[in-house]
Amino acid sequence: MAAEGHSGIDALSQFKLAPVFGQLGDTLHISQANVMMAVASALTLLLMWVGMSPRAMIPGRLQSAAEMAYETVMTLCVEQIGHEGKKFFPFVFTLFFFILFGNLMGVFPLFFTFTSHIAVTLGLSLFVFLLVTFVAIKEHGLHFFSYFVPKGVPVVLLPLMVVIEVISYLSRIISLSVRLFANMMAGHVMLEVFAGFVVMLGTAGGIFLLPAALSLSVNVVLIGFELLVASLQAYVFAILTCIYLHDAVHLH
Amino acid sequence: MREEPGGPDGSFEERLKAARGRRGLDDPKTPKGFDPKGIESSPMGIGLRVGIELVAALVVAVAIGYGLDWLFGTKPILTALFVPVGGAAGVWNLWRVFAPKTG
Numbered sequence: 503m504a505a506e507g508h509s510g511i512d513a514l515s516q517f518k519l520a521p522v523f524g525q526l527g528d529t530l531h532i533s534q535a536n537v538m539m540a541v542a543s544a545l546t547l548l549l550m551w552v553g554m555s556p557r558a559m560i561p562g563r564l565q566s567a568a569e570m571a572y573e574t575v576m577t578l579c580v581e582q583i584g585h586e587g588k589k590f591f592p593f594v595f596t597l598f599f600f601i602l603f604g605n606l607m608g609v610f611p612l613f614f615t616f617t618s619h620i621a622v623t624l625g626l627s628l629f630v631f632l633l634v635t636f637v638a639i640k641e642h643g644l645h646f647f648s649y650f651v652p653k654g655v656p657v658v659l660l661p662l663m664v665v666i667e668v669i670s671y672l673s674r675i676i677s678l679s680v681r682l683f684a685n686m687m688a689g690h691v692m693l694e695v696f697a698g699f700v701v702m703l704g705t706a707g708g709i710f711l712l713p714a715a716l717s718l719s720v721n722v723v724l725i726g727f728e729l730l731v732a733s734l735q736a737y738v739f740a741i742l743t744c745i746y747l748h749d750a751v752h753l754h
Numbered sequence: 755m756r757e758e759p760g761g762p763d764g765s766f767e768e769r770l771k772a773a774r775g776r777r778g779l780d781d782p783k784t785p786k787g788f789d790p791k792g793i794e795s796s797p798m799g800i801g802l803r804v805g806i807e808l809v810a811a812l813v814v815a816v817a818i819g820y821g822l823d824w825l826f827g828t829k830p831i832l833t834a835l836f837v838p839v840g841g842a843a844g845v846w847n848l849w850r851v852f853a854p855k856t857g
Binding site: 662665666667669670672673674675676677680681684685 | 802803806807809810811813814815818836839840842843844846847850
């Protein structure tokens with residue numbers, strides 16, 4: 503991958519999309535990202551389906567995982583949004599596990615992290631944004647626009663404050679998507695860079711073997727860190743979605 | 755059995771809680787759910803958050819300014835006008851996130 507044929511570290515080529523499945527994928531424009539999205543969805547379904555199929559009173563490991571997944575997201579919805587949060591449970595659950603599996607799969611070799619593409623995360627955050635706005639308008643009608651009029655502001659400043667509020671509202675799309683994208687991409691670039699060090703210093707041999715070993719251990723630590731970031735960012739995405747939904751339902 | 759806290763007189767919730775406590779199912783040390791404000795409380799998390807919030811507002815503001823300029827043919831004026839407003843929106847975003855909670 504990196505440092506192949508030339509001496510530089512090519513940390514960004516790992517994010518390149520390429521058609522898969524030969525001629526078929528070429529025609530239909532199926533890339534690794536699409537395949538991985540399907541795999542992430544399939545894994546989520548599999549976890550819930552296989553996990554819940556025993557329906558045991560005393561759950562086994564998989565059933566425990568499935569029940570915990572359900573309970574975590576349910577608590578998240580109810581605590582953040584309130585009682586109405588139950589309505590949004592399916593959406594938040596799907597979102598959380600789609601991102602979680604996307605992030606986690608990226609840690610394994612040969613897998614592709616589709617959440618490291620701004621196109622994917624921007625698509626997700628745009629969808630969240632549109633849903634939140636739609637819910638707010640459906641719940642409050644035109645009263646929704648009072649969201650952009652902060653209380654206790656002098657009339658002179660009001661036009662400016664409304665513009666600022668609108669920009670701040672729109673900036674959610676960017677901040678939500680960039681946070682996930684930047685975290686995932688940065689982690690994978692770091693991994694690739696240190697892996698490149700290992701290869702370059704390792705092939706140099708001699709005294710360079712020590713820094714090579716150090717880089718390798720850094721990579722081991724980074725993998726653990728990546729696991730943390732992967733689950734944390736999925737959680738952050740879900741919780742921010744819930745906070746935005748709370749704002750939409752309760753308007754302040 | 756009769757003298758236990760949340761005995762037969764207690765509500766179902768109380769008895770369940772007492773039973774779960776006896777079995778050690780409710781660990782009193784781990785709080786239920788964790789604080790959403792605490793998840794990104796590491797210095798790097800805060801730094802990243804600050805940067806993203808500031809830049810995101812600015813990006814949106816510049817996009818709006820540029821779009822309106824393109825629409826009205828007033829090339830640099832509205833973009834220039836929206837840049838400080840975007841910066842203000844970014845700071846406003848941050849204030850929302852990090853403002854001390856007063857009730």
